[in-house]
Amino acid sequence: MNFYGFKLNTRDFDSAEKIVEQVKRLVYDKAQKIYRELLSHEIQVLTDECVVGLHDNDKINCIYDAATELLQKKIAVAIAKGLDTEYNFNVVLNMFSYNKEIYIQIATYNFIYYKVLLDIKDMRDLSIHSVVEQEERDKRVKLWESIIDKYKDHSCFTVKVFPTNDPFIKPDFKDLIFDSPIQRAEVLARHRVMNQYLSLYAGGGTIQPEKLMEYYEQAFMKLDSPEGGELREQYKSDLLRFLPVIEEKIVMTKMTDEAPINKQLQNILEKKAGEEQSSL
Incomplete structure (x- = not known):
């Protein structure tokens, strides 16, 4: 403290x-x-x-x-x-x-x-x-x-x-701030590639605490390489096909088969299936 x-x-x-x-x-x-x-x-x-x-x-x-x-x-x-x-x-x-x-x-x-x-x-x-x-x-x-x-x-x-008793006021949705789909896609793509490289340097195994920073620095250099940039852009493009704008109807609705997030997943699966079919 x-x-x-x-x-x-x-x-x-x-x-x-x-x-x-x-x-x-x-x-x-x-x-x-x-x-x-x-x-x-x-x-x-x-x-x-x-x-x-x-x-x-x-x-x-x-x-x-x-x-x-x-x-x-x-x-x-x-x-x-x-x-x-x-x-x-x-x-x-x-x-x-x-x-x-x-x-x-x-x-x-x-x-x-x-x-x-x-x-x-x-x-x-x-x-x-x-x-x-x-x-x-x-x-x-x-x-x-x-x-x-x-x-x-x-x-x-x-x-x-x-904090004291009941310290936090439940925020209204309008008071919450979210990144755009493109911003989130960039972050998710970077994380995915970084995790992929970390796994490679760890030989697919668990990273020991004393090796974390060594592997992190190696993976970060790889992430910033031309091939790392291409991989990030590929993942980013894939994510942008289906990441939604975060809206109240998605976040606040109770989960059912008809809930917006499940409809979104259903649309993704149908879209992917169609793409795979057209590539045959």
């Missing part, structure tokens, strides 16, 4: 409480935005995986609901294990009184929350990482060491800023 420190421009605890409430609001709003972005990504990936046949659609009742469940699991694991990823929404605030001044420390895994708090005019940034001058950096290190040392035998005021 990373720590970001601020000095409040007040010595009054009532005023300090109002600043804390402002911190909560800003963090909450930013967390909702990040959640919408992550959910958009999950929906997009799941939709494309359904279309290309990587999922048994009979086991997916609704893409929106399934993507939400996948995201919630990632968030729960990240928080429970303290993972340093964008799925860890934990934000904790500690407040200290030191030399008649009030300081707060924000503990979080996500740098973006620190950035939004810089907009609060009643807080002065005293984070160690935000200065490059060694003299000023040493002064801040000494200050925070002194503050923490003062509270080593008793607790400071601590508040869980986020």
Whole structure:
């Protein structure tokens, strides 16, 4: 967990409480935005995986609901294990009184929350990482060491800023943002070729952790080669024949034989069958 420190421009605890409430609001709003972005990504990936046949659609009742469940699991694991990823929404605030001044420390895994708090005019940034001058950096290190040392035998005021009970608002479809079919086809083609090359360098076996970066660098060079580019373009062209624009009727509809995503798959199979027949 990373720590970001601020000095409040007040010595009054009532005023300090109002600043804390402002911190909560800003963090909450930013967390909702990040959640919408992550959910958009999950929906997009799941939709494309359904279309290309990587999922048994009979086991997916609704893409929106399934993507939400996948995201919630990632968030729960990240928080429970303290993972340093964008799925860890934990934000904790500690407040200290030191030399008649009030300081707060924000503990979080996500740098973006620190950035939004810089907009609060009643807080002065005293984070160690935000200065490059060694003299000023040493002064801040000494200050925070002194503050923490003062509270080593008793607790400071601590508040869980986020997440709290029912932390996320269910986004409306109109608030979600998806890439175009051509953008998604480019990404999927790149991933497919990269995975293909990784498998080649691994001899078709499992990649050991200590060999991952070696194989990755070799595969990346191959990916960027003329033959890698041709293969990507081939896969991209294939994907563009059937990747849909992600619409509400595809994402929100309950899965049945008549659901849009299943109709899309049926159209793909019929189109492929027709192409194969015409090539005979």
